[in-house]
Amino acid sequence: MVHSAASGPRTLFDKVFDQHVVTAREDGQCLLFIDRHLLHEGSFHAFDKLKARGARIARPDLTFGIEDHYVPTRTRDLGAIDPAIAKMIRQLRDNTAAHGLRLFDLNDPAQGIVHVVGPEQGLTLPGLTIVCGDSHTATHGAFGAIAFGIGASEVAHVLMTQTLWQKKPKRMRIRVEGQLALGVFAKDMALSIIAAIGADGAAGHAIEYAGSAVRALSMEGRLTLCNLSIEAGGRCGMIAPDETTFAYIKDRPYAPVGDEFQRSVDNWMALAGDPDAVFDREVVLDAAEIAPIVTWGISPEDAAPITANAPDPDRMSDPARAAHVREALDYMGIRAGQPLTEIAVDRVFIGSCTNSRIEDLRAAAAVLAGRKARVPGLVSPGSALVKRQAEEEGLHRIFMEAGLEWVDAGCSMCVGMNGDLVPPAERCASTTNRNFRGRQGPGSRTHLMSPAMAAAAAVTGHLTDMRPLLAGREIGLTGDR
Numbered sequence: 001m002v003h004s005a006a007s008g009p010r011t012l013f014d015k016v017f018d019q020h021v022v023t024a025r026e027d028g029q030c031l032l033f034i035d036r037h038l039l040h041e042g043s044f045h046a047f048d049k050l051k052a053r054g055a056r057i058a059r060p061d062l063t064f065g066i067e068d069h070y071v072p073t074r075t076r077d078l079g080a081i082d083p084a085i086a087k088m089i090r091q092l093r094d095n096t097a098a099h100g101l102r103l104f105d106l107n108d109p110a111q112g113i114v115h116v117v118g119p120e121q122g123l124t125l126p127g128l129t130i131v132c133g134d135s136h137t138a139t140h141g142a143f144g145a146i147a148f149g150i151g152a153s154e155v156a157h158v159l160m161t162q163t164l165w166q167k168k169p170k171r172m173r174i175r176v177e178g179q180l181a182l183g184v185f186a187k188d189m190a191l192s193i194i195a196a197i198g199a200d201g202a203a204g205h206a207i208e209y210a211g212s213a214v215r216a217l218s219m220e221g222r223l224t225l226c227n228l229s230i231e232a233g234g235r236c237g238m239i240a241p242d243e244t245t246f247a248y249i250k251d252r253p254y255a256p257v258g259d260e261f262q263r264s265v266d267n268w269m270a271l272a273g274d275p276d277a278v279f280d281r282e283v284v285l286d287a288a289e290i291a292p293i294v295t296w297g298i299s300p301e302d303a304a305p306i307t308a309n310a311p312d313p314d315r316m317s318d319p320a321r322a323a324h325v326r327e328a329l330d331y332m333g334i335r336a337g338q339p340l341t342e343i344a345v346d347r348v349f350i351g352s353c354t355n356s357r358i359e360d361l362r363a364a365a366a367v368l369a370g371r372k373a374r375v376p377g378l379v380s381p382g383s384a385l386v387k388r389q390a391e392e393e394g395l396h397r398i399f400m401e402a403g404l405e406w407v408d409a410g411c412s413m414c415v416g417m418n419g420d421l422v423p424p425a426e427r428c429a430s431t432t433n434r435n436f437r438g439r440q441g442p443g444s445r446t447h448l449m450s451p452a453m454a455a456a457a458a459v460t461g462h463l464t465d466m467r468p469l470l471a472g473r474e475i476g477l478t479g480d481r
């Protein structure tokens, strides 16, 4: 095995990367071994390539299929849905069956969004390389894995060889120090970071999140934080594994067991970056200064504290930024300088690989308990297991009594590929990660926020500071365990 950086202090990223280099080229391109390859319905291009070449999958044991992007959330009967959507799901079934892959299909008790299922099943572990033909694969970096999204031809390459050519990105550390205030969540931390550094602020870099506020996050919170790495332009985002990580992994279906678990923990602890390791860039944020955040525009960087007003492009010195803001406000139907809390919403969506884990649902339920939603909304748990747990805790009753729809697991209204769409010109308070034009449906308008903030928007019918609504209520963070 060739080591690209065999000596000197190394970061977490360096250590995991170096362990996976099969061979390195003069130009810096390294052939990496891939430990986990996750596939969703979008993988059909790659399977077509395989078929055209008559190739086989190199490591079917490391390759997993998951039905999520196109799955219906109000029925599990493929005969009852749009045949074109059902075809996408059947294609993945046929392709995974033809190659003998483990598939988490619609009816699997562990089905869900790929980035929720991986961690939940113990497929996602510290020190691994994890790829998926999906830009939010960085989510898995919460465990100290190098995880990133790849394109269709790379998916085919990994299927055929279980390796991938990669150039080592630059390293960037984002430290968040101190304590988050009550009612401020990992989502607010992530959106604050993106607002601070910009949607391309981490371009060309592998991010490592560190600092006491990051350490204090539960695994659910860490997954939310790493999920948004790509929205800051990062190649991937990682957090060094610690006791929180190991406690989450223990007893998961695919996790190592017994002595093997203990041996793994010893190895995982050694992955932490050396104290004197050097980063190409470092950004430091004060956790105490982070407020509940909402987006007002058409990029995740168009984010501001809920207590703020929409920006005024006429007061901006940078003409490019002013032009973007003008365009964003126009698309979103918001006045320059309008207080964000005045913005009325038409519906809410609580779900997606960003914010659909049990802790997210608990936070939303804490705000909604005993209250009615003024607007319609959809709550889609991240997996069938999250759904079951939420029902055991009675959270589904809180959502339904508030007047929201409680549906099955999938990407759902995050991207609308399954038909769960926000109608044109409607405004949605959404716990997702992308607010691009038309993201939730043609002409739809998306405001990104935390689950508690989306719940508060449902209760009041407009963007709302949820803190007074949360006062005195138990949030039930698993991080408190």
Ligand SMILES: CC(C)[C@H](C(=O)O)[C@@H](O)C(=O)O
Pocket: 042, 069, 133, 134, 135, 136, 149, 415
């Ligand atoms: C459809 C899929 C490939 C896409 C992605 O790459 O991320 C989707 O998951 C998204 O969030 O936009």
Ligand code: SF4
Pocket: 069, 113, 115, 134, 136, 352, 353, 354, 410, 411, 414, 415, 432, 433
């Ligand atoms: S939930 Fe949304 S962001 Fe996540 S993988 Fe699905 S479509 Fe992409």
